Amino acid sequence: MKLYKGLVAAIVEALQEIFVKHRQADRIVEQLLKSNKKWGARDRAFIAENTYEIVRWWRLVKYAAEVEKASYSEDLWRIAGVWMIIKTHHIHGENFEILPEWPEFEGINADSVEERYQEGLLIRKIAQSLPDWLDDLGESELGSQWSEQLVALNRPAPIVLRVNTLKSSADEVKGILGAENLMEVAQNSNALILKKRQNMHNNDAFKQGFFEIQDAGSQMIAPYLDINPGMSIIDACAGAGGKSLHIAALLQNSGSVLSMDIDDPKLGELKKRALRNGVTNLETMHIESEEIITTLSETADRLLLDVPCSGLGVLKRNPDTKWKLKPDFLTNIRNVQWNILSTYSGMVKKGGKMVYATCSILPSESEEQVKKFMKSRRKDWKFISEYRTSVSEVGFDGFYMALLERKK
Numbered sequence: 001m002k003l004y005k006g007l008v009a010a011i012v013e014a015l016q017e018i019f020v021k022h023r024q025a026d027r028i029v030e031q032l033l034k035s036n037k038k039w040g041a042r043d044r045a046f047i048a049e050n051t052y053e054i055v056r057w058w059r060l061v062k063y064a065a066e067v068e069k070a071s072y073s074e075d076l077w078r079i080a081g082v083w084m085i086i087k088t089h090h091i092h093g094e095n096f097e098i099l100p101e102w103p104e105f106e107g108i109n110a111d112s113v114e115e116r117y118q119e120g121l122l123i124r125k126i127a128q129s130l131p132d133w134l135d136d137l138g139e140s141e142l143g144s145q146w147s148e149q150l151v152a153l154n155r156p157a158p159i160v161l162r163v164n165t166l167k168s169s170a171d172e173v174k175g176i177l178g179a180e181n182l183m184e185v186a187q188n189s190n191a192l193i194l195k196k197r198q199n200m201h202n203n204d205a206f207k208q209g210f211f212e213i214q215d216a217g218s219q220m221i222a223p224y225l226d227i228n229p230g231m232s233i234i235d236a237c238a239g240a241g242g243k244s245l246h247i248a249a250l251l252q253n254s255g256s257v258l259s260m261d262i263d264d265p266k267l268g269e270l271k272k273r274a275l276r277n278g279v280t281n282l283e284t285m286h287i288e289s290e291e292i293i294t295t296l297s298e299t300a301d302r303l304l305l306d307v308p309c310s311g312l313g314v315l316k317r318n319p320d321t322k323w324k325l326k327p328d329f330l331t332n333i334r335n336v337q338w339n340i341l342s343t344y345s346g347m348v349k350k351g352g353k354m355v356y357a358t359c360s361i362l363p364s365e366s367e368e369q370v371k372k373f374m375k376s377r378r379k380d381w382k383f384i385s386e387y388r389t390s391v392s393e394v395g396f397d398g399f400y401m402a403l404l405e406r407k408k
């Protein structure tokens with residue numbers, strides 16, 4: 001593999017932004033790729049993939065590089081160099097690479113890198129690259145399942161498309177993108193996995209709203225609401241609306257979708273997406289205070305609570321979450337989830353249904369919140385079912401969903 005210094009320099013720059021300035025990895029990579037028009041598709045893929053993989057394997061690479069704190073540019077060059085040595089072995093089981101003799105890589109000894117790498121693989125929190133506290137938490141909540149889940153969560157996520165049935169069909173999308181480039185997800189013919197990673201945002205069919213980019217696990221949540229045409233549906237934590245758009249498509253533009261969130265700019269993004277998707281039955285509402293929730297008491301046939309969470313189910317996609325997440329955030333977010341579940345549930349009509357969903361693998365954010373709700377509201381609510389997507393299945397992030405019915 002021939003290394004180009006300008007491309008490795010770009011990776012080092014990205015690492016600096018992510019780990020020294022604590023910026024969000026996806027935003028940094030996007031900005032960086034826009035900054036140099038001369039990079040071709042392969043250069044861009046090299047920068048993006050290697051940055052994400054170093055972030056994913058940060059602790060292991062630091063261990064192999066014998067770097068304690070990566071604060072300076074020379075530490076980051078060392079980390080990038082060590083990653084280049086171990087990556088083909090780590091990902092494909094091939095031989096360790098030899099580095100070019102650049103001054104930035106001076107002092108990196110391939111034999112000691114290999115030795116430290118093998119040593120690191122013997123300790124789970126180093127081998128799977130995660131902070132001590134998170135490894136302890138995963139073990140305490142998931143026990144023997146934790147190791148297996150970690151392995152799956154450290155695999156890169158493929159790109160999954162959701163065919164927008166308001167504008168197109170799976171056959172049409174396959175015809176446009178080439179059926180040979182796509183793989184259907186079992187039991188959902190409208191979920192198509194791209195066999196080869198590529199940026200779909202500039203694709204004409206995407207711009208025309210024929211499909212959205214949405215993980216296959218996430219695509220299971222809107223149908224879990226048990227939707228019938230003509231229903232009034234509230235998506236109370238709608239964000240930029242991945243699931244609201246799916247709900248609108250399942251309603252075939254009948255009934256109504258009210259998409260709410262405390263973050264107004266996200267709702268602005270949702271409006272643009274709704275336009276592109278040909279959605280005509282959706283309105284947005286910014287939650288400025290909880291009084292709004294009371295005014296909507298008993299108005300929804302269906303309510304989706306896709307609550308804010310740790311994001312530990314989507315580590316494949318956002319590996320920097322491992323380094324950004326803090327124990328205090330988790331304590332706080334569980335309280336927010338509980339408040340949303342206990343207060344917002346009042347918007348469901350008697351006889352209506354609600355889905356509580358998280359993109360977390362932790363029971364404390366998911367099953368346990370629902371159990372606690374059912375314990376205090378058994379008189380008014382009936383538990384119908386719950387489901388977890390499996391992170392080891394190709395195309396699926398780790399989602400939890402529970403369906404509850406408000407008694408008449």
Ligand SMILES: C[S@@+](CC[C@H](N)C(=O)[O-])C[C@H]1O[C@@H](n2cnc3c(N)ncnc32)[C@H](O)[C@@H]1O
Nearest residue numbers: 236237238239241242243261262263306307308
């Ligand atoms: C998991 S994200 C939602 C993702 C979105 N449903 C989708 O499919 O793209 C959680 C959302 O909850 C919002 N949120 C946080 N606290 C909230 C609150 N108290 N009430 C309503 N929404 C809230 C966040 O702004 C965020 O957009």
